[in-house]
Amino acid sequence: MDLSFLRRCLILLCLSAAQSGHTAVQTCMNKHQVVGLLRQMEKILKGQEIRFTEGLRIMKSKLASLQNSVSKLPQADQSAAPTACPSLEAPTHGTKFGSKYFVGHEVHFTCAQGYQLVGSATRACRDNGTWTGAGAVCKDVSECASSPCQNGGTCVQGVNQYRCTCPQNWSGSHCQHQTQTAPPEWSVMNDPAFSRRPRCAQVNQARHCSCDAGFHMSGTSDNSICQDVNECEVYRLDQGGKLCVHECVNVPGSYHCYCPSGYKLLPDGRSCEDVDECLSQKHNCSQGTSCINTGGGFRCVNPECPRSHGNTSYVKTSPFQCERNPCPMDSRSCHHAPKTMSFHYLSQPSNLQTPATLFRMATAVAPGRTGPDSLRFGIAGGNSRGIFVMQRSDRQTGELILVQQLRGPQEISVDVDMSEYSGRAFQAKHVARVHVLVSPYSF
Ligand SMILES: *[C@@H]1O[C@H](CO)[C@@H](O)[C@H](O)[C@H]1NC(C)=O
Ligand SMILES: *[C@@H]1O[C@H](CO)[C@@H](O)[C@H](O)[C@H]1NC(C)=O
Numbered sequence: 103m104d105l106s107f108l109r110r111c112l113i114l115l116c117l118s119a120a121q122s123g124h125t126a127v128q129t130c131m132n133k134h135q136v137v138g139l140l141r142q143m144e145k146i147l148k149g150q151e152i153r154f155t156e157g158l159r160i161m162k163s164k165l166a167s168l169q170n171s172v173s174k175l176p177q178a179d180q181s182a183a184p185t186a187c188p189s190l191e192a193p194t195h196g197t198k199f200g201s202k203y204f205v206g207h208e209v210h211f212t213c214a215q216g217y218q219l220v221g222s223a224t225r226a227c228r229d230n231g232t233w234t235g236a237g238a239v240c241k242d243v244s245e246c247a248s249s250p251c252q253n254g255g256t257c258v259q260g261v262n263q264y265r266c267t268c269p270q271n272w273s274g275s276h277c278q279h280q281t282q283t284a285p286p287e288w289s290v291m292n293d294p295a296f297s298r299r300p301r302c303a304q305v306n307q308a309r310h311c312s313c314d315a316g317f318h319m320s321g322t323s324d325n326s327i328c329q330d331v332n333e334c335e336v337y338r339l340d341q342g343g344k345l346c347v348h349e350c351v352n353v354p355g356s357y358h359c360y361c362p363s364g365y366k367l368l369p370d371g372r373s374c375e376d377v378d379e380c381l382s383q384k385h386n387c388s389q390g391t392s393c394i395n396t397g398g399g400f401r402c403v404n405p406e407c408p409r410s411h412g413n414t415s416y417v418k419t420s421p422f423q424c425e426r427n428p429c430p431m432d433s434r435s436c437h438h439a440p441k442t443m444s445f446h447y448l449s450q451p452s453n454l455q456t457p458a459t460l461f462r463m464a465t466a467v468a469p470g471r472t473g474p475d476s477l478r479f480g481i482a483g484g485n486s487r488g489i490f491v492m493q494r495s496d497r498q499t500g501e502l503i504l505v506q507q508l509r510g511p512q513e514i515s516v517d518v519d520m521s522e523y524s525g526r527a528f529q530a531k532h533v534a535r536v537h538v539l540v541s542p543y544s545f
């Protein structure tokens with residue numbers, strides 16, 4: 103039906119009515135025609151109304167989805183108060199932890215082995231949309247940079263260590279010893295227990311003398327003496343190639359390595375290995391406590407469940423796990439309290455190379471049931487600011503990463519939480535309390 107025809111008829115109707123009162127209807131059309139026309143118009147309007155409503159509905163839903171996607175953009179409007187900081191890149195030869203640039207979030211940086219971080223290891227996004235601290239740069243820490251080789255020695259950089267190659271007549275790890283008949287600095291002098299007479303033989307009028315292994319000949323050719331070489335001293339400064347990982351003791355002609363108590367010497371004669379007191383039943387942990395092996399010792403632990411408060415209470419389901427008792431239906435605070443709390447003890451050596459993944463946390467889904475459709479991981483507490491980063495590693499797993507080297511002995515505890523969501527709705531929270539027990543030694 104042509105709308106313009108209707109419009110013309112309507113105008114005609116109104117104009118005539120205005121000009122000559124109700125009699126005008128008869129001058130334009132008869133009553134029957136007008137009623138028919140009005141019915142037709144009613145039908146058309148009904149059709150238009152339906153189409154219009156449908157159009158509005160589509161527009162409304164498009165508008166809503168647009169609003170939704172605009173609100174998800176990190177930087178919505180520069181003129182309004184900033185909600186995010188500019189994105190940050192990982193430094194060359196380094197790693198960046200944290201990919202959220204919103205106000206209040208932190209980003210951490212570490213450098214690869216052989217590089218040292220200059221600038222800020224941690225940067226936080228300030229309220230005004232700028233980062234705290236200075237940009238992180240990874241600088242080469244080549245040990246040769248400090249010219250450690252003496253007397254014209256050449257420095258050769260290796261992985262995590264260096265070696266000096268010495269010119270003729272010089273030796274030692276830093277070419278500090280002159281090779282000559284005078285005793286070098288590292289031979290043991292003035293101690294008869296560390297001297298031997300050389301073994302000499304007369305061959306064709308010439309006298310040839312030699313020393314046992316581990317001894318060095320000194321003195322003049324007709325009055326020579328074999329003096330012990332202090333191997334511990336010779337290799338004292340050797341990086342990586344140290345004779346003993348812990349303690350070196352010089353003995354005539356040789357040396358011995360010793361380990362700290364709680365460690366045993368390995369068959370290679372230089373490395374130390376922790377003794378697992380818990381495994382070998384050498385511990386005296388009383389009943390009801392659990393033995394935790396640590397570097398050089400052990401610990402007896404009995405972790406306690408969180409205290410009951412309000413409608414929230416816990417029961418211990420295993421030595422290292424607590425579960426929340428069922429909550430009353432309408433107790434919000436109870437439903438938001440951790441559903442499970444687990445305890446973990448990690449024994450680590452000093453100066454562990456970072457970044458290091460220490461701990462993983464994942465959801466367990468009963469067979470035949472669908473799990474949560476999203477997870478959020480975080481660090482909930484403990485004395486560990488800036489030492490750890492918690493990040494998602496895949497859909498179901500989060501990992502706790504050590505980003506700062508730790509020197510023992512010390513103990514650090516960190517509470518890691520994992521919240522489960524199903525379609526945006528909070529389902530449950532799980533907390534893991536991780537105790538990192540750092541030994542005084544780096545082995
Ligand atoms: C942002 O705030 C910090 C201190 O809160 C200030 O030092 C800095 O100059 C501010 N930057 C801008 C661009 O306003
Ligand atoms: C090394 O020492 C020997 C004997 O003292 C000497 O004859 C020789 O010239 C020295 N060589 C160098 C390169 O200094």
Ligand SMILES: *[C@@H]1O[C@H](CO)[C@@H](O)[C@H](O)[C@H]1NC(C)=O
Pocket residue numbers: 386387388402
């Ligand atoms: C275990 O033995 C050590 C010393 O050997 C002692 O200091 C500690 O108190 C003992 N612990 C228990 C629970 O008996």
Ligand SMILES: *[C@@H]1O[C@H](CO)[C@@H](O)[C@H](O)[C@H]1NC(C)=O
Pocket residue numbers: 411412413430431432433435436
């Ligand atoms: C405990 O749960 C009841 C409902 O069962 C609720 O009325 C009450 O407020 C809750 N108490 C606390 C401290 O949350």
